[in-house]
Amino acid sequence: xxxxxxxxxxxxxxxxxxxxxxxxxxxxxxxxxxxxxxxxxxxxxxxxxxxxxxxxxxxxxxxxxxxxxxxxxxxxxxxxxxxxxxxxxxxxxxxxxxxxxxxxxxxxxxxxxxxxxxxxxxxxxxxxxxxxxxxxxxxxxxxxxxxxxxxxxxxxxxxxxxxxxxxxxxxxxxxxxxxxxxxxxxxxxxxxxxxxxxxxxxxxxxxxxxxxxxxxxxxxxxx
Amino acid sequence: xxxxxxxxxxxxxxxxxxxxxxxxxxxxxxxxxxxxxxxxxxxxxxxxxxxxxxxxxxxxxxxxxxxxxxxxxxxxxxxxxxxxxxxxxxxxxxxxxxxxxxxxxxxxxxxxxxxxxxxxxxxxxxxxxxxxxxxxxxxxxxxxxxxxxxxxxxxxxxxxxxxxxxxxxxxxxxxxxxxxxxxxxxxxxxxxxxxxxxxxxxxxxxxxxxxxxxxxxxxxxxx
Amino acid sequence: xxxxxxxxxxxxxxxxxxxxxxxxxxxxxxxxxxxxxxxxxxxxxxxxxxxxxxxxxxxxxxxxxxxxxxxxxxxxxxxxxxxxxxxxxxxxxxxxxxxxxxxxxxxxxxxxxxxxxxxxxxxxxxxxxxxxxxxxxxxxxxxxxxxxxxxxxxxxxxxxxxxxxxxxxxxxxxxxxxxxxxxxxxxxxxxxxxxxxxxxxxxxxxxxxxxxxxxxxxxxxxx
Amino acid sequence: xxxxxxxxxxxxxxxxxxxxxxxxxxxxxxxxxxxxxxxxxxxxxxxxxxxxxxxxxxxxxxxxxxxxxxxxxxxxxxxxxxxxxxxxxxxxxxxxxxxxxxxxxxxxxxxxxxxxxxxxxxxxxxxxxxxxxxxxxxxxxxxxxxxxxxxxxxxxxxxxxxxxxxxxxxxxxxxxxxxxxxxxxxxxxxxxxxxxxxxxxxxxxxxxxxxxxxxxxxxxxxx
Numbered sequence: 001x002x003x004x005x006x007x008x009x010x011x012x013x014x015x016x017x018x019x020x021x022x023x024x025x026x027x028x029x030x031x032x033x034x035x036x037x038x039x040x041x042x043x044x045x046x047x048x049x050x051x052x053x054x055x056x057x058x059x060x061x062x063x064x065x066x067x068x069x070x071x072x073x074x075x076x077x078x079x080x081x082x083x084x085x086x087x088x089x090x091x092x093x094x095x096x097x098x099x100x101x102x103x104x105x106x107x108x109x110x111x112x113x114x115x116x117x118x119x120x121x122x123x124x125x126x127x128x129x130x131x132x133x134x135x136x137x138x139x140x141x142x143x144x145x146x147x148x149x150x151x152x153x154x155x156x157x158x159x160x161x162x163x164x165x166x167x168x169x170x171x172x173x174x175x176x177x178x179x180x181x182x183x184x185x186x187x188x189x190x191x192x193x194x195x196x197x198x199x200x201x202x203x204x205x206x207x208x209x210x211x212x213x214x215x216x217x218x219x220x221x222x223x
Numbered sequence: 224x225x226x227x228x229x230x231x232x233x234x235x236x237x238x239x240x241x242x243x244x245x246x247x248x249x250x251x252x253x254x255x256x257x258x259x260x261x262x263x264x265x266x267x268x269x270x271x272x273x274x275x276x277x278x279x280x281x282x283x284x285x286x287x288x289x290x291x292x293x294x295x296x297x298x299x300x301x302x303x304x305x306x307x308x309x310x311x312x313x314x315x316x317x318x319x320x321x322x323x324x325x326x327x328x329x330x331x332x333x334x335x336x337x338x339x340x341x342x343x344x345x346x347x348x349x350x351x352x353x354x355x356x357x358x359x360x361x362x363x364x365x366x367x368x369x370x371x372x373x374x375x376x377x378x379x380x381x382x383x384x385x386x387x388x389x390x391x392x393x394x395x396x397x398x399x400x401x402x403x404x405x406x407x408x409x410x411x412x413x414x415x416x417x418x419x420x421x422x423x424x425x426x427x428x429x430x431x432x433x434x435x436x437x438x439x440x441x442x443x444x445x446x
Numbered sequence: 447x448x449x450x451x452x453x454x455x456x457x458x459x460x461x462x463x464x465x466x467x468x469x470x471x472x473x474x475x476x477x478x479x480x481x482x483x484x485x486x487x488x489x490x491x492x493x494x495x496x497x498x499x500x501x502x503x504x505x506x507x508x509x510x511x512x513x514x515x516x517x518x519x520x521x522x523x524x525x526x527x528x529x530x531x532x533x534x535x536x537x538x539x540x541x542x543x544x545x546x547x548x549x550x551x552x553x554x555x556x557x558x559x560x561x562x563x564x565x566x567x568x569x570x571x572x573x574x575x576x577x578x579x580x581x582x583x584x585x586x587x588x589x590x591x592x593x594x595x596x597x598x599x600x601x602x603x604x605x606x607x608x609x610x611x612x613x614x615x616x617x618x619x620x621x622x623x624x625x626x627x628x629x630x631x632x633x634x635x636x637x638x639x640x641x642x643x644x645x646x647x648x649x650x651x652x653x654x655x656x657x658x659x660x661x662x663x664x665x666x667x668x669x
Numbered sequence: 670x671x672x673x674x675x676x677x678x679x680x681x682x683x684x685x686x687x688x689x690x691x692x693x694x695x696x697x698x699x700x701x702x703x704x705x706x707x708x709x710x711x712x713x714x715x716x717x718x719x720x721x722x723x724x725x726x727x728x729x730x731x732x733x734x735x736x737x738x739x740x741x742x743x744x745x746x747x748x749x750x751x752x753x754x755x756x757x758x759x760x761x762x763x764x765x766x767x768x769x770x771x772x773x774x775x776x777x778x779x780x781x782x783x784x785x786x787x788x789x790x791x792x793x794x795x796x797x798x799x800x801x802x803x804x805x806x807x808x809x810x811x812x813x814x815x816x817x818x819x820x821x822x823x824x825x826x827x828x829x830x831x832x833x834x835x836x837x838x839x840x841x842x843x844x845x846x847x848x849x850x851x852x853x854x855x856x857x858x859x860x861x862x863x864x865x866x867x868x869x870x871x872x873x874x875x876x877x878x879x880x881x882x883x884x885x886x887x888x889x890x891x892x
Contacts, residue, residue: 062298074319
């Protein structure tokens with residue numbers, strides 16, 4: 001399982017992180033991760049999992065799996081396929097890729113069967129608790145209205161983080177909690193940890209940064 | 224664009240075609256394609272596009288694209304991503320991965336922007352005509368009730384093929400027509416061409432065959 | 447079938463048109479329809495079909511049907527149910543309620559089986575043509591970006607109307623064409639007819655109007 | 670809130686329960702409910718809520734609500750609309766009408782705002798617990814593979830009932846638990862109560878019965 005505290009980068013389908021362009025970002029993360037002994041993971045598009053996993057030592061995650069077994073599922077994302085490509089984990093139920101509840105349950109079970117780490121996204125305290133009831137590795141709470149914005153969830157709504165930690169740990173001590181939305185610097189990261197989170201999930205904060213190296217190093221300082 | 228007449232293999236998310244296992248199938252298709260001068264393409268899972276495109280000379284297709292541009296679309300399939308990985312085309316609206324009409328229109332437009340070949344699947348004569356109205360490269364008619372079955376669409380329902388050809392060509396001579404469902408041997412292929420189709424789309428007929436080489440060679444004879 | 451030219455009001459799920467509140471609007475339409483000999487229809491929420499159909503002589507439409515037959519489909523909208531409640535027709539594939547292509551085809555066939563009028567919504571010229579290929583009674587073209595706005599489609603994008611008329615009639619003379627989005631007054635209606643449309647589909651233009659009677663009468667003058 | 674123990678009938682979109690045909694069933698339930706002092710409710714199609722609520726004294730439920738507020742949501746089911754039509758409650762997330770997790774949360778909150786009873790369906794013990802974490806009135810556990818079958822969940826899989834009761838009550842004593850799938854007679858009902866459930870949810874057991882009166886009376890004896 002991911003070492004915590006951890007910084008997880010979701011590169012989404014940003015142009016700056018499609019195909020070989022993602023290598024620059026992954027390389028910086030790998031470098032800073034080693035230099036600063038900081039736990040970091042990168043979640044890339046399905047098409048880029050294999051080339052990233054072959055090139056870099058940081059954990060590579062998928063951005064999504066579908067609730068399926070091998071068979072007739074043209075164009076869907078098979079958990080076995082992302083594992084075979086080299087992913088060690090996956091996001092599930094990201095705010096931009098919601099699943100029905102019964103399918104979240106199946107995805108978590110499939111991830112466990114294949115020993116894939118899995119970060120299941122929630123949008124508020126109630127859904128954090130509901131997801132914790134399904135016993136995933138990680139719950140990542142991200143208020144949708146703050147995603148991609150300028151203010152970190154840890155500043156804009158610290159209670160959603162601390163209360164998610166409280167309800168999730170109330171269900172099970174084994175479930176770790178990340179938080180995300182608007183996270184941009186080391187102060188946001190250290191605030192997340194103060195609030196009880198085991199790390200952060202972020203995207204544009206790194207991918208859209210002009211000086212990515214400085215931003216990643218600053219984030220790592222917050223751990 | 225794909226040379227026609229053509230045999231397009233969709234390997235779905237079958238276990239026998241996930242990760243490196245798909246190489247055996249792609250290699251056989253490449254070999255027979257050369258030996259028999261037969262036009263063939265393979266549609267693989269997103270995670271396997273890059274490694275197949277690097278290894279094999281036959282055209283590699285994605286199984287799906289989403290109606291999106293680069294941006295915040297975690298876990299969806301960006302057309303630019305499959306192109307960057309080496310795909311020269313994609314299936315759209317496969318029977319196992321249906322899209323809303325407005326999104327089929329967007330996917331076709333996005334594929335054209337990126338010079339990606341695109342095979343848009345229909346389920347009957349009416350939807351073949353509707354898709355032709357959107358001016359794709361290819362329409363592939365596949366009656367869902369025959370998919371994965373033992374009887375070829377060309378035997379079970381030849382009229383759906385000839386009538387799809389008729390209505391599609393009535394809309395535009397530039398749109399090519401494939402047919403699929405239950406296609407298993409060279410006779411099915413030659414019958415498809417007799418009915419006016421420009422090729423076939425198949426899956427289990429090859430992937431689940433014990434002697435894949437013999438089956439692929441027999442299919443190629445039908446061209 | 448609806449007499450054309452026609453004004454079709456979709457009351458959506460607006461608070462001002464939920465439950466008995468919709469009666470005031472339906473009554474005004476009925477009154478003005480009679481006084482001015484103008485063809486008008488009202489498309490109401492499923493829960494309000496029966497009470498509207500019992501009270502008013504203007505045609506009552508559903509806002510949606512699902513592609514189903516009687517059976518195990520908890521909470522979906524059965525075509526037989528809206529007919530039994532008194533609807534004489536339905537919208538299909540409204541911009542706020544998109545369907546996959548194969549399901550649009552099923553909905554049109556189910557509507558025809560039950561002699562229900564059906565207005566199938568499109569979002570541009572290409573999808574207008576695709577829908578026409580499925581032989582519905584009506585295609586209603588509504589550019590999503592203009593829906594609910596202040597400028598009528600007939601002013602903002604007259605070509606989308608005239609070109610939709612052209613491509614639809616090119617497929618079949620029997621398919622009638624409505625247009626919608628931002629339609630607010632009699633001038634917009636008369637412009638729609640000039641552009642070749644057989645009527646208009648509108649929503650907020652009436653439902654959100656302060657003086658509904660004046661607005662409806664003005665719209666009717668445009669016919 | 671529904672008095673418990675309770676029998677809730679979901680008539681789905683069965684032909685035998687569409688339009689005025691549902692009155693016969695509702696009338697029998699009303700009669701037996703009074704005679705035997707048994708708590709019963711009926712969940713009908715949206716189009717039939719008003720006429721049932723006007724005619725019968727037993728609680729009338731909707732089969733579904735969408736996670737929306739009044740506004741531009743053509744053809745979706747507005748919670749205010751079912752309440753205005755006379756429903757006192759609704760099913761949410763039925764096995765045939767699944768919702769994404771964030772939307773289940775919104776539907777429960779909307780139901781509470783409007784004082785609508787709400788029965789949220791789950792498919793196994795894990796999802797029962799997850800739903801309980803969202804604090805609904807009722808969780809109804811129904812294994813999809815047993816729905817519509819001949820063997821009652823209380824016989825085929827009694828553990829799913831008793832374990833759902835256990836995990837739900839572990840989250841909150843205030844959440845009541847129903848069970849369903851294959852429930853057909855009074856013995857199944859009394860077994861459900863023995864297993865800790867507060868009632869049953871059933872459909873074909875009544876709707877498809879030849880002698881509905883005898884079946885309903887027998888079910889009521891099980892309370």
